[in-house]
Amino acid sequence: MKKTCCKLINCLFLIIISCSLMFCGCGDEKNDKISMLNPDNMCNSDNLTGLSGMYNKEYKYFLSPSGVYYRLDNSGNLTIECRNASCEHNDKECEAYSGDGRYFVYNNRMYKSNNDMRYMSTSTVYEGSIIDVDTGKKVFDNPVPDEMDKDTAMDDSSMIYSVRVLDKDYIKVEGYLHAYILDKSFNIICWYGNVGKFDWGMIDGDDFYYVNDINQLTKASLSTGELKTVGIEEKIYMAANDDKYIFFSNEYGELYKYDIKEETSTKIANDATMFSVHGDYVYCVGQATKTIVKKDGAIVCDYTKYENMGADEVIMIDGKIYTCFDGGVAQMDADGKNYKEYTLG
Amino acid sequence: MKKALICIVAVVVIGCGVFMLKDQSVNLNKETEIKSTEKISEENLTEEQETISSKNDDSQITVGTFGVLKKCKIDPETGKKMYGTILDGKLSYEMGNMQIGASTIFTLNGLDISEIPVVSMLLLDGNFIPFSMDGSSYKELHEYTMKNNEESFVNIEFLPLGVSETEEKKLWFITIPFYDSADVSEYQNLVNSACSDIQSEGGPLKIQDINKSDEYTLDEDLKQFGNYENDIINEVNMYKDCVIQTDDGEVWYIAKHDTGKHTTLLFCDGKRYEGFDGTDSLIWENDKDSYVIKKIDISGLSTGKHTLFSVTLDDNEVYKSTNRGVDINAE
Numbered sequence: 043m044k045k046t047c048c049k050l051i052n053c054l055f056l057i058i059i060s061c062s063l064m065f066c067g068c069g070d071e072k073n074d075k076i077s078m079l080n081p082d083n084m085c086n087s088d089n090l091t092g093l094s095g096m097y098n099k100e101y102k103y104f105l106s107p108s109g110v111y112y113r114l115d116n117s118g119n120l121t122i123e124c125r126n127a128s129c130e131h132n133d134k135e136c137e138a139y140s141g142d143g144r145y146f147v148y149n150n151r152m153y154k155s156n157n158d159m160r161y162m163s164t165s166t167v168y169e170g171s172i173i174d175v176d177t178g179k180k181v182f183d184n185p186v187p188d189e190m191d192k193d194t195a196m197d198d199s200s201m202i203y204s205v206r207v208l209d210k211d212y213i214k215v216e217g218y219l220h221a222y223i224l225d226k227s228f229n230i231i232c233w234y235g236n237v238g239k240f241d242w243g244m245i246d247g248d249d250f251y252y253v254n255d256i257n258q259l260t261k262a263s264l265s266t267g268e269l270k271t272v273g274i275e276e277k278i279y280m281a282a283n284d285d286k287y288i289f290f291s292n293e294y295g296e297l298y299k300y301d302i303k304e305e306t307s308t309k310i311a312n313d314a315t316m317f318s319v320h321g322d323y324v325y326c327v328g329q330a331t332k333t334i335v336k337k338d339g340a341i342v343c344d345y346t347k348y349e350n351m352g353a354d355e356v357i358m359i360d361g362k363i364y365t366c367f368d369g370g371v372a373q374m375d376a377d378g379k380n381y382k383e384y385t386l387g
Numbered sequence: 388m389k390k391a392l393i394c395i396v397a398v399v400v401i402g403c404g405v406f407m408l409k410d411q412s413v414n415l416n417k418e419t420e421i422k423s424t425e426k427i428s429e430e431n432l433t434e435e436q437e438t439i440s441s442k443n444d445d446s447q448i449t450v451g452t453f454g455v456l457k458k459c460k461i462d463p464e465t466g467k468k469m470y471g472t473i474l475d476g477k478l479s480y481e482m483g484n485m486q487i488g489a490s491t492i493f494t495l496n497g498l499d500i501s502e503i504p505v506v507s508m509l510l511l512d513g514n515f516i517p518f519s520m521d522g523s524s525y526k527e528l529h530e531y532t533m534k535n536n537e538e539s540f541v542n543i544e545f546l547p548l549g550v551s552e553t554e555e556k557k558l559w560f561i562t563i564p565f566y567d568s569a570d571v572s573e574y575q576n577l578v579n580s581a582c583s584d585i586q587s588e589g590g591p592l593k594i595q596d597i598n599k600s601d602e603y604t605l606d607e608d609l610k611q612f613g614n615y616e617n618d619i620i621n622e623v624n625m626y627k628d629c630v631i632q633t634d635d636g637e638v639w640y641i642a643k644h645d646t647g648k649h650t651t652l653l654f655c656d657g658k659r660y661e662g663f664d665g666t667d668s669l670i671w672e673n674d675k676d677s678y679v680i681k682k683i684d685i686s687g688l689s690t691g692k693h694t695l696f697s698v699t700l701d702d703n704e705v706y707k708s709t710n711r712g713v714d715i716n717a718e
Contacts, residue, residue, distance in 0.1 A: 257474045277474050293458065294471035315472070 076137050078103045078111055078123050078145065079175050081152040086207055087357035087364075094366070096147060097359045103145075104357075104366035111138040111145070112386065114371055120384040145175070148207055149226050152176060155205045155215075170202030170217065172228065182228040187220050190235060194219055204241040208250075212264075216241050223250055223264065232267040236260070244283045246302055251288060253278045259288065259300070274300060274307055280354070282319040287337070289319050295328050299337065310339030320358035321376050327353035334378050343378040350383060448497035450574045454581035456560060457488035459542065468542065477584040478558065480550050480592075489560045491579050492538045498574060503533045506566040506657055507541075511549045511585065512556040513650035513668065513700055514597055515659070518545035528658065533564075547585060549594040555584040561698065561705055567657035569694040569712030576626070578698065580705035599650075600663035601670045605677040609641065623678070628697045628708035630683070638662075638683040638713055640697055644706070646675045651699045653683065660695065661687065688715045 078096065087095035087102075094105045102114040103123060110131045111123040122131050124138040131138060143156045152175040160167045170184040184200045198219040206214040208223075215222045216237055223231045238253040245251075250262045251272070257279065259272040276292040283289060287299040297314035300307045313328030314335075323342060324335050332353050334342040345351060350372040352365040358376070365372045370385040457470040458478060470488040478487065493503055507529045509516045517525040520541050533539045543560065550556060562579040565571045609616045615633055619641050622629040628642045628651070640651065640663075651669040653660045659667040662683040671679050683695070693715060697708045 279472060279474065292471070293474045294460065294469045 075175070076123050076125065077101060078113065078138075079152050081147045081150055081176075084147045084152070086146050087359055094144070094355070095357050095359070095364070096145065102359055102364070102371075104364065104371055105140065105144065106366050107368050108132070109139055109141050110136065111140065112366060112371060114384055118384055120371055120386050122386065144205060146205060146207060148213060149210060153181065155202045157201050168199055168201035170200045170215075172202070172205065172215065182215060182222075182224065184215055184217050184222065186217075187233050187235070189233075190220060194235065206241055206243060208243060208245045212245055212250075214241070214243050214250075221252075223262075231264055232262060234260075234262055234269060236269075240280045242281045242283075244288070251283075251302075253281050253290070257293075259290070272300075273305070274298075276307070279315060280317070282317065282324075284319055284337075289317065289324060289337075291315050291317060297324065297326065297335075297339075310337070311335050316354035318354045318356055320356070320363065321361070323376055325353045325356050325363070345374070345378045345381070348372065348374065348381050351381065448574050449494070450496070450498075450577065451494045452492065452577045452579040453494075454489065454491045454560065454562065454579045456558075456581045456583050457490065459486040459488055473583050477555060477586060480547050480585060480587040481589040484544050484546050486542060486544045487560075487583075488540060489543055489581060490538055490540045491533070491562050491581070492536070493533060493564055493577060493579065494536045495574065496536070498535075500535050500575075503535055503564045504530070504567065505533050505562050505564050506530050507560065507562045509543065509545060510559045510561065510700065511547055513599075513670075514549055514594060516545050516548060518543050530566075530657065546592065547587075548592050550585055550587045550592050552587045552589075552591045555586045557700075557702070558583050558585045559700060559705065563696075563698070563707060565710070566654065566696075567694060569692065569710055571710040573625075573709075576707065576709045578705055578707035582703075597668070598666045599668040599670050600666050600681075602664060602681075603669060603671050604680045605673055606680055607677050609678060609680075611680075612639075612641075622709065626708050627706045628699050630695045630697055630708045630711040632711065632713040636685075636714075636716060638685050638695065638711075640669070640681045640683055640708075641678055642697070642699060642706075642708075643678045644673060644699065644701060646673060647701055648672045649679075649699050649701050651697050653695070653697055655688065655693050655695045657694070662695075685713070685715055688713075690715050 083098045084096050085098070087097060096103045100115065104112045104114070106112055112120055113123045114120050122138050124131055124136050126137065129136045133139060134141065140154065143154050145152060145154050154173050154175055156171050156173055158169045160169060171180045172182040173179070174181050184202050186195050186198045186200060190198065198217065201217055202215060203218060204216045208214055211226055212231070213224045215224060219237060220233055220235050221237050222233045225231055236254040238255050240253065243250060243252040248264050250264055252260055254260045257277040259274050259278055261270045261272055276298065278290045279293055281288055281290040287301060289297065289299050291297050291314050295313050295315035296309055297311040297317060298307045298309050311326060313331060314326035315328055317324050317326040322336060324337060326333050326335060331344055331346045333344050336342060350365060350367045350370065351374060356363050356365050361376055363374050363376055370383050372383050374381040456473060458473050460469050462469050508527060509518045515527040517527050519525050520529050520543055523529070559580055559582045564577055565575050609619050612619055612633065615631060619629055619631055623641060623643045627644050630638065630640055632638045642651065649671055651671065653662045653667045661667050662685065663669040663681060664684065669681055673679055693713050694710050695713055696710045699706045
């Protein structure tokens, strides 16, 4: 009797174990993250105006204008990175939806920038944060700097406007009236308050370059925090860079390249108000045309006819140029050849 | 037995604990309503975009207007004019005549209109500035025709009379459609405006003292207008400015704007009209709850039908009353 009772209890024990395992979700597929959130072998897209995509050997992920991530496989199939077939992909319930946040990979970990909205009695407050996707832990919350003057601080908030991975050692987080340079552990290196129109920035040795709020190229020392204006006569509309030059457009859409070492500027193109730099080329859009120019200004091609291909917002992956638009992704070779579009299946 | 029961309880407790942890996991996809372009659009102070979208379920009418000023320079290599964005929202004046570009577009969808008669004007610190448009003669008002839904880009050359070296003044380029028509529908009562601050780096340019009226009444109600009270309130709620003719033939300007200083310009039949005490400009200041009330002098109008409207400038906006047809009877 005693043995039978023990056997029954053991069976009950096994049943309970099985139920508990089911309860805790082990082996449940829905608990696995979507493929985009696996940081292994993932790279941020080469976009000098922001983080709008990632890629690995299998997939390319693009952030669409509607705030939803698309996935393009090597066979040319474009889908929304959401596993729920009945999802409308337009709110936080969607796995692929990021709203105004961005996913990015940094030092082999996946992060997401995020803004939470809180309703106060007379206003709405936005609170920014960067979250480690794997642990769910907040690694940075973009506080209004303590050293900011009180009047300015009243107009500022912790809302995150943009995140830019500068290199493996530094990351920039930009808010409304301030920006931080952080180290790889998200510790604050320095901050500045005169944030410009666009969130471009670059590291060169101990210096961080950016365009300030009165359209001047500014250099910040990462070791001392000292700010210095770079001696460029032109008022700068927007900027991008490669290893040697800072490219900038002025108010008239004239495109210049500034040699960082020689501290000299050379005009290379007209009608290039907005642009980006990838590889050997500059992708420009002016009043009515989109062109690809070499870095000495020689025109490679006019690609105005490709309506869904951008200029300043294009990204480069494996030598090809991409723009994500609502419902699809446009692709062309770096020199503008072989244009094609992928549409959502 | 006792040990088995303990194992069972332990498993159940552990299972429940894991379940609770799953419920408390961080929700990374939180809803936000940030306008990602907000910071960028705030920067360009010269871009004046006024979009009025009205949808009539029956006719699907949508209207809008957009205007922007551009700075201008001569390309030393080609000698051609180049136009650029006014960064920092401020034009700098040095000497002589200056040139700018102005882009204007009216979009009237769902209305059978292909050409739009317009009048354009340039004001600095609320004063009319004579200007040349695309090389024309200098005038304070330029009348021409624009095509519906097609951008008009013009070169403007002018001497910025009244520009100061010590403070920024406001330069407005205003374009009004259907300016000479009494029969203007809600969808046609648009005003296009583009502005920039302007300051001199080469010394001020004085302007002759310009006569403006500063006599007006402020009142919190409109009972003096009897049966017209509700109509005026409706119109002021819609347009902020109102010009109205009462049964006794009198014509009035009534408005309700945000607190502050305002300049109101008066037009009759598409021309400037000196109906404010011998001037066409009224300077006034109000608090938030009061209407400004000013009787318009119509003694200068010939017998018959005329069309009047007002245009009011404040720091950042331009408002226009609807066109009002008035009857002037012989006495």
